[in-house]
Structures are given as C-alpha cells and as structure tokens.
C-alpha cells in the first residue's frame with residue numbers, strides 16, 4: 001500500500017492536481033480519501049512517489065491515468081427521482097407546461113440538461129416521466145422526440161454505465177418504485193435491469209468538465225445541476241452559476257439538489273416555488 005504520510009508536501013501536490021483536473025478541492029486533512037481512493041492506482045502505476053505519479057499522468061497523451069484519478073476522486077452517489085418532491089413538481093407542472101408550449105407551436109423543441117449526471121439515473125428519471133406523461137395522455141399531440149435531453153459528466157466510468165442504462169439490483173431499487181421498473185425496464189444478464197431502448201435513446205450523454213465552456217451545448221429550457229456544486233469552492237461556484245445562467249433560456253428553470261440554494265447568487269437567479277419545491281429563474 002502506498003504510504004501517504006511520508007511527505008505531506010507531496011499530498012498537497014496531489015490535492016492541487018485533482019483540484020485543477022475537476023475543481024474538487026480536497027485538503028490534506030482528507031488524506032484518508034486519497035489513500036482509500038488512489039493508493040492502489042499509485043502502486044499499480046509503478047511510481048515511486050507522488051511527483052513521479054503526477055508526471056506519469058501528465059505524460060499519458062491518451063489521458064487514461066488522469067481519467068482513473070478523476071473517476072476515483074469524484075463522488076458518484078445518485079439515485080432515481082432523487083429527493084422525490086421536485087420530481088413531483090416536474091411531473092405535475094413543469095413538464096406538462098413545456099409540453100403545452102410544443103402543442104401550441106410556441107416552441108419546436110424543449111431542451112433539458114443534466115449537468116454532472118453520474119450514472120444516468122437523473123436524466124433517465126426525466127425521460128421516464130416524459131414517457132409516462134405521454135402514456136397517460138398528458139402530452140397528447142406532442143411528439144416525445146421534441147424533447148432533447150443532454151447529460152454530461154466528467155467521469156468516463158460513470159458515463160459508460162449511463163450510456164448502457166443497465167443497473168444492478170441495488171441500483172435499480174434506489175428510489176425507483178416497482179411500477180417504473182416493471183413498465184420501463186427489462187431484466188438482463190447477471191441480475192441486472194436495463195432501461196428500454198426507447199427511453200434510453202431520449203438521452204444523449206457527453207463527456208464534459210464543468211470547467212469547460214458550456215456555450216457549445218446551446219441553450220436550455222430546464223437545467224438540472226444537482227449535488228455537485230457542494231464539492232466546489234465559492235469562487236468556482238460563482239463562475240459555474242454565471243455560466244449556467246448564460247445557457248438557461250430567459251423563461252427556463254434551474255433545478256438544484258434538495259439541500260442546495262442560491263442564496264449567495266441572488267443577483268443571478270430568483271427562486272420560484274412550484275408545487276412543494278424551489279426552482280430558479282435567471283435574473284440577467
């Protein structure tokens with residue numbers, strides 16, 4: 001096992017490398033996290049110390065070692081219809097309202113973004129709601145292909161899982177009532193469940209870093225950026241929410257995680273209560 005206690009300044013180097021790669025700032029007090037998540041990767045790389053390990057990561061032109069570091073140091077916790085309540089607001093109010101804009105010809109497409117989508121449960125929860133609204137006649141006259149769902153994450157490992165739409169027994173049980181499993185998933189090999197292809201194909205997954213220019217994604221009617229900004233420092237949060245405001249349409253909405261608010265960014269966004277939950281409209 002790689003010994004992180006030998007040289008604290010080396011741990012600082014690693015911490016800086018992670019922060020520069022994905023904006024996640026983990027101080028040296030999180031040594032146990034570096035040990036648990038990177039110890040084996042460092043040992044397997046053959047590097048004798050952390051500077052050599054970072055040099056190897058920088059020298060790898062295909063970025064495979066860097067990807068492994070990012071995969072390991074990011075937290076991918078996610079589940080279906082996470083926090084329940086805002087999803088009720090989406091189902092009852094927001095998605096039917098967006099559907100009626102399409103029906104009336106006021107919009108030709110509705111664009112939805114799941115930023116930092118992890119293994120796909122978040123954007124697929126939207127696709128499930130849309131399919132179910134359609135099946136229940138609440139999107140009559142609306143073609144589901146008019147909804148474009150884009151989802152991105154920095155972590156290649158989770159994106160691979162997301163694009164397959166295949167989940168273990170544990171993953172499928174987290175937040176997903178039986179009704180959805182029975183109607184929209186198929187049992188597959190090794191005790192897994194795979195989302196039906198018509199639902200899966202509604203989501204386009206991309207690899208993207210929240211540090212990147214987001215303008216190339218186009219503009220959105222609804223942006224979900226949930227449970228990721230909590231890992232970022234204030235100045236980067238500010239920069240991120242400014243850039244998200246730029247790609248949110250004037251009448252669009254931003255959906256945050258259940259415990260997140262935009263209190264420090266009230267000049268950018270104003271809260272709007274819909275059903276029992278808060279969404280955000282941009283001010284600028």
Ligand SMILES: C[S@@+](CC[C@H](N)C(=O)[O-])C[C@H]1O[C@@H](n2cnc3c(N)ncnc32)[C@H](O)[C@@H]1O
Pocket residue numbers: 021022023024074075076077078079082115116117118119122152153154155158208209210211225226227228257
């Ligand atoms: C805790 S998960 C949240 C997933 C989902 N949004 C949810 O609320 O259930 C955080 C995700 O953010 C991704 N992430 C972390 N830093 C990122 C960055 N700089 N750019 C893009 N994605 C990032 C991680 O890979 C991880 O999948």
